[in-house]
Amino acid sequence: MLWLCLDFPALGREALGVDADTAVLGARGSHRWLITEVAGSVAGKALSAGISLATARTHAPELNTLPRKPEAEREQLEALAHTLYRYGSPVVAEVLEHPEPYAVPRWRVSVEVGASLSLFGGVESLREQLLLELLDWNCAARAGIAPSRLAAGLLAEAGESTPCLQIKELAGRLRPLPIRLLPWPAATLDALISIGLSRIGELLDAPTETLRQRFGAEVPRDLDRLLARRAEPYRAIEPPPVFAARFELHGEVDNIETLLFPLRRLCQRFAAYLSARAVTSMHCRLELRHDFGAPTIVPLQLLSPSREAARWFEILRERLYRQPPTQAVRELYLSAEDFLPITGSQAALFDEHRLSRERQAMLEKLIARYGEPCLWRPALAADHRPERAWQAGTLQGAGAALPASRSRRPLWLLPKAKLIAQPPVEGLPERIETGWWDGAPAHRDYHRVQLGERAAWVYHDLDDGRWHLQGLWE
Amino acid sequence: MRLSLATPPPELTALLDSGRLWRGQEAPRIAAEASGHARLDALLPGGGWPKAALSEVLHPQPGTGEMALVLPLLARLSQAEQHIAFVAPPLIPYAPGLAQGGVQLDYTLVVQTPNPAESLWASEQLLRSGQAAVLVWADAASPQGLRRLQLAAEESGGMVLLFRSLRRAAEPSPAALRLAVRREHGVPRVQVLKTRGHGGGHPRPVALGQ
Incomplete structure (x- = not known):
């Protein structure tokens, strides 16, 4: 297997959509601490993740703070996991943290890319495309590539961008890294460092049995996972059906x-x-x-x-x-x-x-x-009444192929016919008698007349004798 | 040595061909769409409505003859499967009449907007997405709005026909062509107020028709 792991050091803050000068706080009992770095608050210097709020306040009394929202973090991480889907499978999203004060969570998304390398033209090109896509998300991210998920995460966090493609190279690449990168409880890390094991290489050289007895079974187990000697369990992210x-x-x-x-x-x-x-x-x-x-x-x-x-x-x-x-x-x-x-x-x-x-x-x-309703296509309708001989057609699909009226029709129609005084008319009218079946009967004589400066389309309502202006010809 | 421009260098030829530069003595080469009214086309540089430009049609009120003026253009463009749009028309463009005039209704679109500023904005959007011709009614358009529209037409290659009241004739306008439509003795007549490449307009109005 070959894993590409993205480590998102500022996700706790990015999930809240706030600026880099806001402190996002973890809480446990009465402890409050920064879970992400706060940029440039003290004379341009950053406040690092993991320091207590009290300490941070001594440096920056005006510090804006917000409590972390694990739910928002999880949603943001899953969305990022969804973008990684096209690069391989499975995709794993995880927040590595221990339930202890001052713990700094690690937000990571990993994708197994071994099978898709050729599709993307090799590991470098795949990583480049992926990081390019992440630009749209405006999030801090660092990538690591290694045969185990844990090792890929360590390389990412350490800023080691050169991929480690072979299991046999893995130990060599990891040896110089500090053991603080391992996702273990602070107590374990402190104890290991106190006996002089501060680099991963030193840890690998220590006898397995001793480590197990002194620090618990998870230490040698995690080292095996790190070196891809033991399977790493995972829960792959599957996009839900809705x-x-x-x-x-x-x-x-x-x-x-x-x-x-x-x-x-x-x-x-x-x-x-x-x-x-x-x-x-x-x-x-x-x-x-x-x-x-x-x-x-x-x-x-x-x-x-x-x-x-x-x-x-x-x-x-x-x-x-x-x-x-x-x-x-x-x-x-x-x-x-x-x-x-x-x-x-x-x-x-x-x-x-x-x-x-x-x-x-x-x-x-x-x-x-x-x-x-404000966007429509002028369309024909099968009705002899002029106000119903057209309709506001939808934008999708073509209009019905209807024969246009045989009598000439004007280019403008009034939204509602307007009552007018009887105009002088010449020639024979066009008679329209229809609509008796649907309760809007029309018995009208239509004329083309000159109304002031315009050629008007008017009708004489044969039922009530009134004259109406309904359209303009040109 | 006198520089002769009888055979201009290629850079200059390209500018001349694109219509962005023309020689004083010659009529400019202007890409245009025939209006379909022969007597009017004879007066217009390029022989019709300028392409990739803003044209203005000034008229006293809706129904003066402005629709008859543009009908042949709408028919020809839509028959060539080019999209045309009516933005904020003052009345309903009547489908039966348009169809009789040869307009392919499937290539037409009406956009109703809340105010003139929105009409100009919508027209710009329409042009920039490849609309061949946009007819927009916006009497109270600002000079800045008109320049934007002219620019959108230039950049997209589409045509904008802006319908305004005759009172606007005295206002300056960046339009490449300005026409006035009036009726005389019951017949619509068109007067050319301004064309690109000619200083003044043609004072004699011409009747519409072939």
Whole structure:
């Protein structure tokens, strides 16, 4: 096996969507400590992860803090795992931490890439593509590649970007690394260091039986896993059958600009999910949840299937601008249930019809902005009454092939016929008598007349004798 | 030595060919779509509506003849499977009348917008996604909005026809072509107010038709 492990050192903070100068706190009993590094708060120096809040405050009294949200971390990690799906399988997402004060969690996603190396043109090219894709996520990540998941994680955390491809090279690559990189309880690490074992190499040289007796069975067991001598158990991430993602805001938000960041994040997760399942979708549903009352629901329907985060985001954004939430928002929730398979040639087809694809994206944007009833296609309808001889056709599909009226028709129609005084008429009228069966009967004589500066289409209602202006010819 | 431009260097030829540069004595080469009204086309550089440009149609009120003016263009473009859009039309573009005029309704689109600024924005979006012609009604368009529209047309290669009231004739406009439609004795007539490459317009209005 060959694992690529991504270590996300700042995920605890990124999952909350806050800036790098905010401290995210772990809590255990009365202990509070930083679980991620805080950038540049003390004279440009970072506060490192693992220090207590009290210590951090002595350096930076004004420090902004937020409690960590393990649920948000897990969701973000799973979404990242979904993006890794196309690089191999299985994909494993894990948070390595011990339930003890001052523990710094390790957020990792690993993917087995041994089988997909040739597909991606080798290990370097695979890693490059993957890291390029992660740029969109705007998250700190470091990658390691090794025959065991644990070793790949260690290389990632140590910043060792050169892949270790062979089991026989593994021990040599790991030996100089400090044992602090091993995901063990602080007590174990401290005890090992106190007897002079501070490098992994020294640990590997120590007698296995002694290690087991003094530090417990998990020490030699983990070393075996590290060197790929023993299987590493894992629970592979499988994308669930329906998509749902939420983003809890740090307070009530009532301006749309502030909602855009979480919205973009949710769309990104949606796209990652679609990509992981190798499906595409035409619908999704955004819920804006408030502190009180029913959520604001924004259903979204595309004109063609999509799996692009940017497309979903643009359209949802337009919808929000058109129909801003009436109350402050507490949480965003994006879900989708209907998916379509990606047909084999779809990707190629799209490129061929790039223009029509752009056109579709544009139409969706306009629909999102103005509402579906505001975009339509003039279409014919089978009715002799002029006001019913046309309809606002939908954008999808072609209109019915109906014979156009034999009598000449004008180019403009008034939304509602307007009462006018009897105009001077010449020539024979066109008589329209129809509609007796559906309760809107019409008995009218139509004329083309000159009304002021315009050529008007008027009719004389034979039932009540009144005259109406219904259209303009030119 | 006198520099002769009888055979211009290739760089210059390219500029001349693209229509971005023209010689004072010659009529500019302007890519245009025939309007379908012979007497009008004869007055227009390139022989019709300029492509990749903004044109303005000024008229006193809807129904003066502005639809008859553009109908042949709409028919020809839509028959060539080119998309055309009506943005914020003041009345309903009537499908039976359009169909009789030869317009392929499957290639038409109506967009109703809440205000003129949105109409210009929507027109720009339509142009940039490959719409061949956008007809937009926005009387109160700002000069800045018009320049954006002109730029969008230039960059996308599409045509924008902007319909405004005749009162706007006195305002400056970046449009490549400005036409005024009026009725005289019950017949719509078109006057060319401004064309690209010619200083002034043609004072004599011409009747619509072949």
